[in-house]
Amino acid sequence: MTQAFIDYFARNGTKYGLAAAQHFFISIAALALACAVALPAGIVCARTKRLRAAITGVFATLRIIPSLAVLLLCIPVLGTGMQPAVIALAFLAIPPILINATVAFSSIPLPVLETARGMGMSARRVFFLIKAPLALPLTLAGFKTAAIEVIASATLAAYIGGGGLGTIIFTGLGLMRTELLLIGGVSVALFSVAADCLLSFMENRVSLSLFGK
Template sequence: MNILAQALEYALSNSDSFFLALGQHLKLVLVPLAISLGLGLPLGFLSASSRTASAVLINSFNSLRVIPSLAILFLAIPYLGLTFQAAVVALTILAMPPILISTDVAFRGINPPIIEAAQGMGMAPWQVLWQVKIPLALPVIIAGIKTATVEVIASATLAAFIGAGGFGKFIVLGFALYDNAILLVGAIPVAVFALLAEVSLSTLQRYFVTPTARI
């Protein structure tokens, strides 16, 4: 029996554990992403609007990117314990920089004459924001969200080290037992989720980049 068949057999014979891990992994991905979007998008817009805010925010979050996710996870343990919350903190810190930085770059990259033309047509500031700035910025923002999503999907496997579940527990168990089939039960779904996120968000990004894609 080949290793993929063994992995499938293990997943089917442990279906309750597999679907529990699926729910845990989705939660480990969606909660940090929701927090990162809620904080990163407005902070990125603020950063693009102010040089002072940009210097502080971009430098601060760029410095966080050099810290490995596992290190952040273990640094959070003394304060939050071996909990889901500790994993969320680590994954949120991982997801924030690409979202914030891409938002900053997206709004800074808008051609000023376009904004001036919109204002010259009598658009109110809120209309310029919603009808001009945001549509032009969306492709770059989505690129940052795509990067954050793929990174969080992959890094959520580290939550297994503190007992927060997810597909990482199969990877950890596979390593512990030197059983590649069990390892693949965790690794394959994570790879599939990452690929689906990459393809779907890339498609969405192209939709906003290419006007003809909307016809």
């Protein structure tokens, strides 16, 4: 088995690098798109209870839809390739980011905000100096959840021609080659673990700087 791994990387090192780069790009692009939608929506939802209940309810329901189903449903509208894969994965990443951002901004203690306003701080300064820092740890936790889900689900992008490490896994399935399954699967697992470690470190550093714990 070890020799099979060596032979694969000797012959397909460039293809593996391309697949890993595609997987990384798809994941980052999907998370960036999800943040662009979910963070402003979460801030708005935190201000209105009715809107909060409606929107978070809808996106909480979306979380139970299987990743592959979301990807396949996008094909009739968006076609195949990397772009529809990014959009489909963004839909999977929006719920945890949106829900955590909504909870984070809506749970800021009212006395803290009243004290800031009493000191003469403008709404803009209150948001950037008080609300955003206090909401950051919980929002980061939602982003971490979304990142791990997207990295794992990005393997399915190969089903719709999006590339990534999923191509290695599905090739291994088709050819019944265990080494390809292990190479693709372990690579995705390492990507997920690396993302979890990095974001957990950032989350801990933010919590330590804000709350001293």
